[in-house]
Amino acid sequence: MELIVTTPHSTAAELIARSNRLGQDPKNTNYAGGNTSAKGTETDPVTGQPVELLWVKGSGGDLGTLQESGLAVLRLDRMRALVDVYPGLEREDEMVAALDYCLHGKGGAAPSIDTAMHGLVDAAHVDHLHPDSGIAIATAADGPELTATIFGERVVWVPWRRPGFQLGLDIAAIKAENPQAVGCVLGGHGITAWGDTSEEAERASLWIIDTAAAYIAEHSRPEPFGPPLEGYAALPADQRRERAARLGATIRGIASQDRPMVGHFTDSDVVLDFLASAEHPRLAALGTSCPDHFLRTKVKPMVLDLPASATVEESLARLQELAVAYREDYQAYYDRHAVADSPAIRGADPLIVLVPGVGMFSFGKDKQTARVAGEFYVNAINVMRGAEGLSTYAPIDEAEKFRIEYWALEEAKLQRMQAPKPLATRIALVTGAAGGIGKATAKRLAAEGACVVVADLDLAKAQAAAAEIGGPDVAVGVAADVSDEAAVAAMVDAAVLAFGGLDLVVNNAGLSLSKSLLDTTAADWDLQHNVMAKGSFLVSKAAARVLIDQQLGGDIVYISSKNAIFAGPNNIAYSATKADQAHQVRLLAAELGEHGVKVNGVNPDGVVQGSGIFASGWGANRAAVYGVEEKDLGKFYAQRTILKREVLPENIANAVFALCGPDMSHTTGLHIPVDAGVAAAFLR
Known part of the structure; x- marks a missing residue:
């Protein structure tokens, strides 16, 4: 046949x-x-x-x-x-x-x-x-x-x-x-x-x-969610996003007590109108009904029970109180319905946090899961509106919800999921990330599972790099002048609004002027120090607030230079600011350790390929200093090293991953040379 x-x-x-x-x-x-x-x-x-x-x-x-x-x-x-x-x-x-x-x-x-x-x-x-x-x-x-x-x-x-x-x-x-x-x-x-x-x-x-x-x-009857609740109307757009950024890190910490989560923020009219109505506390407490909904949002959200007029400090304090109550309530729900062969409790943290006047924070194992959880809760709000408009919202009872949430078949599905990547749930911010070392680092961190904020002076280039890395569920591009304190604050706020918070900060933004002492002007000195010494200080300071509020630890990595150790001619401003950055690593490692934040540095040799610094004139100047053709500068640098290897952007990215990955959890205050071996730059 x-x-x-x-x-x-x-x-x-x-x-x-x-x-x-x-x-x-x-x-x-x-x-x-x-x-x-x-x-x-x-x-x-x-x-x-x-x-x-x-x-x-x-x-x-x-x-x-x-x-x-x-x-x-x-x-x-x-x-x-x-x-x-x-x-x-x-x-x-x-x-x-x-x-x-x-x-x-x-x-x-x-x-x-x-x-x-x-x-x-x-x-x-x-x-x-x-x-x-x-x-x-x-x-x-x-x-x-x-x-x-x-x-x-x-x-x-x-x-x-x-x-x-x-x-x-x-x-x-x-x-x-x-x-x-x-x-x-x-x-x-x-x-x-x-x-x-x-x-x-x-x-x-x-x-x-x-x-x-x-x-x-x-x-449908008018006002299916009841009349407006005094004081709960939506704040103006700029105010609510400012408030969301200020609350976001603490809320992410609340949602990550059992396991780290990535966040998503929504301030759509659907959410804001629901939270401005009198019946939202009752309806939120009833939880969702469709299994697809509550499997992704938990049986009910955590709701801040303060008006939009409450201060940030009042809101933060109340959120912490509500987090304790939410965990106790979820544990009680589990204890009421668990039987001998029920899967173990999967965590008692909320996946949906509602803040009147501001919006909704949703959480998941990655950005897509967090975003979809928020979309599901919007679906649930629409369902409640329809049911309340015609009748009374009456979801399935919590015993049935538990039977599905802790179903053996659902547990088996979870067990079949692939193991997470090393940096899964981690949110990284890389400055100067539109090209060169920064872009290579952003790519490597994303490849290892991180969500990445690509920050650069050039917004269009930052957005293009983010799109290349993976799009909005993986990477977003933002504009930032790291020498401007307000711009740095806006950059960090953008990270919190995009992914819920921060875990990993790479101070990479930089420039270089290759001049002798006598040719270096005060303006040259100020520009060099404003971008790198002051800039990395401002970025670390703004990021540290988020890291401390989250209470999840974290990493700050400085891309310094072998020039922080090695003294060479005609780069007084550049090398001095790199030495400044190198000592910031030690100072911040000592100060932030109590919060579980590790601070380390990477000391590259000259990275020619893909470098914006070298392309903007530094390469030509350094080539002139060493008497070589600019096109041969990378080869020249390689030949003066012990290993005779050119240092590439990817080599620096590898070192950043090593410092932030799971295998170096006990290392802080360290500088890793990535220079193919320059004896004069050995750490002593």
Whole structure:
């Protein structure tokens, strides 16, 4: 018999196109939320006979960016046979492992918990989505009545049930019993729709979503969150961002007591309007309902219970009190519901912190996770608005939330995640980072898992470097004149607003004037010292405030120079300021150690490749001093070293990573020479 080799099926391509359309519109579903499927026939490459298959979005994927590799492909005959061996609700989790025995072919994604819903429902195409409008109906106290009123017989109410095999059986039965229906509202959760064709399923999904949204818009009561709360209105934009930057480091420290977190700040109108309304304390305390929401936001947020008119000092003190209370409350929640085989508590810190008048801080293991957590809480606010506008918001109870949050299947998913990179959750600020040593350092830190703020005098170049490194979830570019105290403060504030705080600061910004003593002017001296000696002092001072407020320790690294040790001709201003920087390392290491902050330095030899300093005239001047062609300066420097190697920007970046990485946790006050061996610059 001839072996048949199959190519990607048109059904799968059609499903991917539908999924992408649905997932790319936030009104339809949240990031990585929901799943879609299609059934079709393909030739079995082993038997040569037709076989019925199910293509379904796999575990952990995102509809908006779904590709074929994100689909699980299962044999329908084997899936349907599972009904006959289903051991009942108490053992339904076992069915997830059984799905692996239904897979067709190799590769593809792992089947998700919702696979049974897609396979057992007698429809060729099924969409399960988490639209704000649909969840608003699903979480309303009179959701069944609203479903009948809004949709008639075309949509059926399904009482809350945790996702799994039994829910798939329930929806399959409802579909069979209601041939006129095009979908259902899942109590406390979302919607499911179906169709005989991909177009029919998509049309049904959009009809449910849009019909619910239109009904809410037309029938919602005024002020669903209650009347404005006096003193809680949003501060002006500049004031709230200034306040957010001042509070951000402390809030990140609160959210990172169990494990370090990266942060994201949002001051959208949705958040500010919610926090300005009288009912926000009650609604926030009820928590979110859709599993996709609370798995990323925790069951409820931490809310600062002070008006926007409170001082920064009052807010900081109250946040610390609330953090203690939040941890105690979360521990009590865990203790109320944990059983003998429950996974260990995963941390009691908040993932969402709401500050009236200012906005929302959200947290996660990386920037994307933190940003998405914030997006999910915005979804939750929209859901609460819809439910309160028509009825009363009534999410699933906390026992059900706990069953999902500490589900063995959810724990297994977490255990399958890749180990974090060495600098994961660390937030780095690199000055002078648009090129040369700074850019190489920023790239290396990002490659090791850090979020990076690329600071440079030239904003366009800083932004271009950040985009090259990885874009806004990895790196952001900011403008900064390090000799200007206000500009430095703004730079550090930008870091806090971008990623939640700071952990790692690299003082790299610099310039150099190659002149003899008699040719060096007072203006030359001042310029050299303002940028490097004063500049690194200002950056370290502003960053230290954040590091101390966070209480998470941290690193400050100075890119000094072998010239801090070595005395050479015609660079009095440059070498003197490098000696100043070198001693700042020692002074700050002694002062900041009590806060867990390490301060170290790197002493390079001349780095010619990619250097803005050398390109701006320093290279020509140094070449003239040494009597070589400028193009040969790097080779000249290499030949005067013990190892006869040219020092490259990447070599300095490697040293910075070594100082800040996990293997040098007990080293501070050190200067590492990266000069290929210059005996005159040996540390003594």
